[in-house]
Amino acid sequence: MLDLLIRQVTAVTMNDQGQILEGANIAVKDGKIVFIGTELPQEMAARTIEGGGKIAMPGLINTHAHAAMSLMRGYADDYVLQEWLNDHVFPVEDKLMPEDIYLGTQLSMAEMLATGTISFTDMYMHLNQMAQAVEDGGMYGNFSNAGMSFDPKSYDFDADDVTRQNREALARYHQADSGRLLLDAAIHAEYTSFPRLWRDFAGFAKENRLNMHVHLSETQKEHQDCLQKYGKTPARMLYENGVFDTRATAAHCVWVSEEDMDLLAEKQVTVAHNPVSNLKLGSGIAPVARMLGKGLRVSLGTDGVCSNNSHDLFEEMKLAALLQKGVTGDPRQVSAYQALWMATRAGAFAQGREASLGQLTPGYDASLILIDTNRPGLLPIHHPESTLAYSAKGGDICLTMVRGKALYENGEYTTLDIERIRSRLGGVLNRLFRA
Amino acid sequence: MLDLLIRQVTAVTMNDQGQILEGANIAVKDGKIVFIGTELPQEMAARTIEGGGKIAMPGLINTHAHAAMSLMRGYADDYVLQEWLNDHVFPVEDKLMPEDIYLGTQLSMAEMLATGTISFTDMYMHLNQMAQAVEDGGMYGNFSNAGMSFDPKSYDFDADDVTRQNREALARYHQADSGRLLLDAAIHAEYTSFPRLWRDFAGFAKENRLNMHVHLSETQKEHQDCLQKYGKTPARMLYENGVFDTRATAAHCVWVSEEDMDLLAEKQVTVAHNPVSNLKLGSGIAPVARMLGKGLRVSLGTDGVCSNNSHDLFEEMKLAALLQKGVTGDPRQVSAYQALWMATRAGAFAQGREASLGQLTPGYDASLILIDTNRPGLLPIHHPESTLAYSAKGGDICLTMVRGKALYENGEYTTLDIERIRSRLGGVLNRLFRA
Numbered sequence: 001m002l003d004l005l006i007r008q009v010t011a012v013t014m015n016d017q018g019q020i021l022e023g024a025n026i027a028v029k030d031g032k033i034v035f036i037g038t039e040l041p042q043e044m045a046a047r048t049i050e051g052g053g054k055i056a057m058p059g060l061i062n063t064h065a066h067a068a069m070s071l072m073r074g075y076a077d078d079y080v081l082q083e084w085l086n087d088h089v090f091p092v093e094d095k096l097m098p099e100d101i102y103l104g105t106q107l108s109m110a111e112m113l114a115t116g117t118i119s120f121t122d123m124y125m126h127l128n129q130m131a132q133a134v135e136d137g138g139m140y141g142n143f144s145n146a147g148m149s150f151d152p153k154s155y156d157f158d159a160d161d162v163t164r165q166n167r168e169a170l171a172r173y174h175q176a177d178s179g180r181l182l183l184d185a186a187i188h189a190e191y192t193s194f195p196r197l198w199r200d201f202a203g204f205a206k207e208n209r210l211n212m213h214v215h216l217s218e219t220q221k222e223h224q225d226c227l228q229k230y231g232k233t234p235a236r237m238l239y240e241n242g243v244f245d246t247r248a249t250a251a252h253c254v255w256v257s258e259e260d261m262d263l264l265a266e267k268q269v270t271v272a273h274n275p276v277s278n279l280k281l282g283s284g285i286a287p288v289a290r291m292l293g294k295g296l297r298v299s300l301g302t303d304g305v306c307s308n309n310s311h312d313l314f315e316e317m318k319l320a321a322l323l324q325k326g327v328t329g330d331p332r333q334v335s336a337y338q339a340l341w342m343a344t345r346a347g348a349f350a351q352g353r354e355a356s357l358g359q360l361t362p363g364y365d366a367s368l369i370l371i372d373t374n375r376p377g378l379l380p381i382h383h384p385e386s387t388l389a390y391s392a393k394g395g396d397i398c399l400t401m402v403r404g405k406a407l408y409e410n411g412e413y414t415t416l417d418i419e420r421i422r423s424r425l426g427g428v429l430n431r432l433f434r435a
Numbered sequence: 436m437l438d439l440l441i442r443q444v445t446a447v448t449m450n451d452q453g454q455i456l457e458g459a460n461i462a463v464k465d466g467k468i469v470f471i472g473t474e475l476p477q478e479m480a481a482r483t484i485e486g487g488g489k490i491a492m493p494g495l496i497n498t499h500a501h502a503a504m505s506l507m508r509g510y511a512d513d514y515v516l517q518e519w520l521n522d523h524v525f526p527v528e529d530k531l532m533p534e535d536i537y538l539g540t541q542l543s544m545a546e547m548l549a550t551g552t553i554s555f556t557d558m559y560m561h562l563n564q565m566a567q568a569v570e571d572g573g574m575y576g577n578f579s580n581a582g583m584s585f586d587p588k589s590y591d592f593d594a595d596d597v598t599r600q601n602r603e604a605l606a607r608y609h610q611a612d613s614g615r616l617l618l619d620a621a622i623h624a625e626y627t628s629f630p631r632l633w634r635d636f637a638g639f640a641k642e643n644r645l646n647m648h649v650h651l652s653e654t655q656k657e658h659q660d661c662l663q664k665y666g667k668t669p670a671r672m673l674y675e676n677g678v679f680d681t682r683a684t685a686a687h688c689v690w691v692s693e694e695d696m697d698l699l700a701e702k703q704v705t706v707a708h709n710p711v712s713n714l715k716l717g718s719g720i721a722p723v724a725r726m727l728g729k730g731l732r733v734s735l736g737t738d739g740v741c742s743n744n745s746h747d748l749f750e751e752m753k754l755a756a757l758l759q760k761g762v763t764g765d766p767r768q769v770s771a772y773q774a775l776w777m778a779t780r781a782g783a784f785a786q787g788r789e790a791s792l793g794q795l796t797p798g799y800d801a802s803l804i805l806i807d808t809n810r811p812g813l814l815p816i817h818h819p820e821s822t823l824a825y826s827a828k829g830g831d832i833c834l835t836m837v838r839g840k841a842l843y844e845n846g847e848y849t850t851l852d853i854e855r856i857r858s859r860l861g862g863v864l865n866r867l868f869r870a
Contacts (some may be wrong), residue, residue, distance in 0.1 A: 073814070073822035078760075078770045110811035220764075279761030280825075282768075309825040310812055319754070325513075326714030329655075335513045376545035376853065377745055379830070380864055381506070386509035390715075390744040394812070395830030414658075418811065429815055 001046035002274040004028040009051025013360040014058050014344045014386050018383055028366040031403035036360055055371045055384050058358055059118030060313040061347025063303025064251040065271035066124045068104030072306040074401035095432050101126040103424055105133035110416050113408040115312040115394025116369040117432050123186050127165045131173035137405045138415040142351045144186035144213050149200045150192050168191050178356045191222045194240050197249035202242040211247045211352050218252035235260035245267050249350045254284045261294050270297045275319040277303030289324040289333040299346035312394035315401050317343050338391035370399040437480035438839050439463040441651050444486025447796040447819050449493050449779045455819055463801040465839035471795055490806045490819050493650040493793055494553030495748040496782025499686040499707035499736025501559045503539030507741040516716050529869050539858055540568035545851050548689035548843035550747040550829025551804040562600045566608035566616055572852040573842045577786045579621035579648050580635045584628050595767040613791045625649040625669035626657045646787050648684045653687035653716050680703050684785045688712050689721045696729050705732045705785035710754040712738035724759040724768040747829035748778050751841035760814050771824035805834040
């Protein structure tokens, strides 16, 4: 007996052949896709979904977020970066309590699930609460607490604390071999730490076979300051200190040099591109077309929604494609299909989940989304990949499924108590913003 | 007796004082706003809407569209401009029949209403069908059929035909003095016509007190070609031929010079900024921050959805703000509030509707939208204008009202038969794309 059969759906499989199947049937058993094709499986199914007028695709993967910052959504827009951080973000973060992280992460997960995201890479504080929120919410999460330290001679409290939290979360939450929860090692950025910390954290990653996550050349200033300080770029510095010797994701990369891109490509580092956030903070536009031309893998992220202000990856897909067309003057740069690839296949690789996520293929997790194409804004459909990349919005999602279980369906959640999230929000906001 | 009372809503009024009212009551009678404030009107109301958890704002205004091109949504993405036009768009347009214009325009209106747009400026062909679609759909529309002619010595068939259609539509559909339907005079662009046509169409506009609509310096090529041909920019050529002597909207203006911006400002021309389309076609990024600095009025447009592929003005608002921050490196450029202004007040002026649309003020048309802020992606609300400009999506609209009448409410339409639109679409697509 199958657990689920999705009948007669348009399936944008994102498989190696790039197949887009009209009238496809997708069979699910024990959380896995067991069949996809135009024939109808013989086995009965406990549940059948009529897929007519719908598109199925792999669930989307957000490879750079700070989920709990949802508490600050729209709190401090239109400021210059340092004012935004020092006068607004940091003072609030100082007041964050562990339970706020859980609440903010769950609020973000509610938004992500409603807009088609099944997995996210999160870098923030209070690892246990981040991980527990993901565990309870039923999504996939690569979670990390980034190493920061400003004293090159000895670790300060922050770095020690991160190391302690890392070891605890490794034992308690990390599920090696494609579990839902994966601990990443993380270094905040070149400019907020120093070589000894980089080597220590790289060693921790290598020893425990963890992915590495790092902010890289997000702003022109940090890139130039590093050149001045070390005579080398941030990418070169991290490269030489072993940070890219395990599977790594480098977020932003707006100001990377040609040689930087070559180093990242050599190490198969994934660039997590955050087009909305990079524009909103005035950081600039990452040279994604150039990166793709060099064979670099580019995935997508939303960054924290205090600089976005949304977790909708459909928006990031469209903007990632549009920006490269606009700045190069060549509308062929970053096609609709490439944008979809970034949000699925590239994301799965970045997270170390390429054997279970990113495509609709038998043997892969049944972690997929359905888009309702009967809405006027999606009609007509000439090419499903164009519909998905350029017309669809997160709000067009009617089903988000993880391992065969519907976590979000037609406005309802099965793992998140949205009323409870909403009702707890008031008190937390009072404490953080009005005290 | 009031027709409608919206109670306890957060009202982003967009009035001259920039008031944002918490717990506002909005009273509607005979299609007009008769009261807005925190007191409760004494008069009873035929209908009451509880506005708790909702934001009210003026309905959005799309100042540059080719609505019937919705039939080609996603038909030809990721091509260079000339290939897109010559090999894909023009061959389909040659097959368009008058009734296709009606259908395509209605499909676009369904999308617009569902995403909070109440009024649009449309330039396309078959004026009568465009106008009839707007008339039946209940929206406001400024509609035009653009003058084009490639023979400087004598009008060709196209220009004559446009003139004939203009005179017919003027008599039949144009409702002077803030009617729902307004005929605009339109010149397609400098590069598709010549001075005699510009002067004739400008004269027609002046004689009949119509607005003028024109594409201006959308691509670098057309701008440079004009300089080569006449030794002057397109803006200068049109200026000298009287095209801006009536109220005018110039769409795109990606490549305008400093002097062009001064000319446009002098004539109070509104620039209809189309950020999505300009990126998608590889045209570039209009210098909007510079324009605003010169006191130019900038409104928003989606262009046709064959180069977008969406009519969602929330997307244009956000992108208009983001792009200027990103390209100037200054996150203070184009604030959330300025983005809202573009889509409301600037749009109302562009269309000649500034006395009836663009703000929630007693005496203005009750043409407003309600946004449901209980969705996870909109929580929390620190500043309503940030929520609207940066977090809200067209899909968060729960009510779109024109002159006190709900045209769209919670997924249902009152003037459009969405099933009929969908069912007619199949046959039309077969004829246009598969014959």
